[in-house]
Amino acid sequence: xxxxxxxxxxxxxxxxxxxxxxxxxxxxxxxxxxxxxxxxxxxxxxxxxxxxxxxxxxxxxxxxxxxxxxxxxxxxxxxxxxxxxxxxxxxxxxxxxxxxxxxxxxxxxxxxxxxxxxxxxxxxxxxxxxxxxxxxxxxxxxxxxxxxxxxxxxxxxxxxxxxxxxxxxxxxxxxxxxxxxxxxxxxxxxxxxxxxxxxxxxxxxxxxxxxxxxxxxxxxxxxxxxxxxxxxxxxxxxxxxxxxxxxxxxxxxxxxxxxxxxxxxxxxxxxxxxxxxxxxxxxxxxxxxxxxxxxxxxxxxxxxxxxxxxxxxxxxxxx
Numbered sequence: 001x002x003x004x005x006x007x008x009x010x011x012x013x014x015x016x017x018x019x020x021x022x023x024x025x026x027x028x029x030x031x032x033x034x035x036x037x038x039x040x041x042x043x044x045x046x047x048x049x050x051x052x053x054x055x056x057x058x059x060x061x062x063x064x065x066x067x068x069x070x071x072x073x074x075x076x077x078x079x080x081x082x083x084x085x086x087x088x089x090x091x092x093x094x095x096x097x098x099x100x101x102x103x104x105x106x107x108x109x110x111x112x113x114x115x116x117x118x119x120x121x122x123x124x125x126x127x128x129x130x131x132x133x134x135x136x137x138x139x140x141x142x143x144x145x146x147x148x149x150x151x152x153x154x155x156x157x158x159x160x161x162x163x164x165x166x167x168x169x170x171x172x173x174x175x176x177x178x179x180x181x182x183x184x185x186x187x188x189x190x191x192x193x194x195x196x197x198x199x200x201x202x203x204x205x206x207x208x209x210x211x212x213x214x215x216x217x218x219x220x221x222x223x224x225x226x227x228x229x230x231x232x233x234x235x236x237x238x239x240x241x242x243x244x245x246x247x248x249x250x251x252x253x254x255x256x257x258x259x260x261x262x263x264x265x266x267x268x269x270x271x272x273x274x275x276x277x278x279x280x281x282x283x284x285x286x287x288x289x290x291x292x293x294x295x296x297x298x299x300x301x302x303x304x305x306x307x308x309x310x311x312x313x314x315x316x317x318x319x
Contacts, residue, residue, distance in 0.1 A: 001243040001255075004061035008240025011058030014051055015233050021047030030166035031110070038107035049100030053093035059236050060089050062243065063197055066207075070200040073260040077200050084193030091186025098179030106169050106176060117165050118158040125157035187222060194219025194232070205254030205261035211239065 023040035037044050063085035071077040152160070170176060195216050202212025218235050221228030241247045254261040 001065055002245060004065040005240040005243030005245075007058045007060075008062040008236045009244065011055040012233050012237035012240070014058065015055035018047045018051035018055065021051065023048070029163050030170060031114070031162040034103075034107040034110040034166050034169075037103050038111045041104040041107065044104055045097075045100045049097040053096045055233070056089045056093045056096075060085055062236060062240055063089070063193065065243065066201050066239075067197045069206055069255070070197070070204045073204040073206070073254065073258070074200065077204075081196055081200070084189065084196055088186055088188075088190030088193045091182055092190050093186075095179050095183030095186050098175060099183060102173055102176035102179050106173050110166055110169055113169075114162055114165060117161045121157040121161035122154040125152050125154045128152070191219050191222050194222070203260075203262060205252050205263060207239075208252060209263055211235075215239075 021043045023036055023044050064082070067077070067082050067085050071079075071082065198207060198212045198215030198219070201207040202209060207215070215235055218228060218232040221231060238247070242251060252261070
């Protein structure tokens with residue numbers, strides 16, 4: 001437990017250290033993004049590929065400890081659930097390195113080929129502007145007036161050539177397509193593991209309802225929110241601190257008990273434990289209705305004893 005928790009915390013720290021090294025990737029078009037990637041190719045491969053891959057791999061021990069502990073406490077946890085701790089993170093890490101290297105290669109090709117494509121497009125646009133505009137033949141025999149085609153300016157033609165070149169290079173990159181496919185499979189598997197593992201840890205009492213459901217929600221957020229990875233990394237760091245024994249609160253009782261201790265939902269409170277003096281379910285008192293008068297108590301010989309009112313009357317007579 002302790003080494004797994006330390007690995008998770010280290011993975012979160014490495015992920016945080018990789019953020020300043022990642023290129024922004026901002027731009028309105030593929031051409032601008034590829035130009036930015038080429039200017040920051042080292043940061044792209046190291047930050048977005050290698051460091052994030054190492055960080056995700058360091059989350060594997062924590063997931064493995066969680067699912068093995070849950071399986072040891074419940075036979076309903078499937079054996080293939082243990083594989084979810086490995087398959088998703090490994091595929092996600094490998095795909096990140098492949099995509100980063102492929103993007104760097106595509107960006108390098110784009111920067112090398114873009115000047116020639118732009119020059120060619122400018123020359124064609126200049127030639128089209130100097131030539132007389134040709135009227136477009138009418139579509140029908142009606143009296144619709146004919147229109148003339150306006151050629152693009154050299155700047156517009158060069159910009160379109162850059163965008164077309166960037167799109168073609170991205171579509172023709174086999175390594176980029178393969179890396180994207182592996183990342184998609186790894187992401188789906190990773191998300192499914194983040195749903196399955198925290199859910200069963202919550203059911204067996206290894207995680208509280210809050211941390212279990214939060215892990216499930218953050219796992220689903222990987223598919224819905226682009227920045228969902230940041231919340232998930234924080235979840236791994238906190239659970240890692242719990243397993244490492246440095247969290248403010250102790251671990252749930254299921255860890256020390258070695259068996260499942262499910263959390264009771266609202267309305268399922270069983271109340272205080274029975275007292276040691278009698279068997280469970282024992283209630284003191286009689287079965288009389290409240291409206292009935294109290295029965296006279298019997299003395300040791302089995303005869304009805306005098307009531308308090310009868311004793312008062314006898315005292316008055318003696319006086």
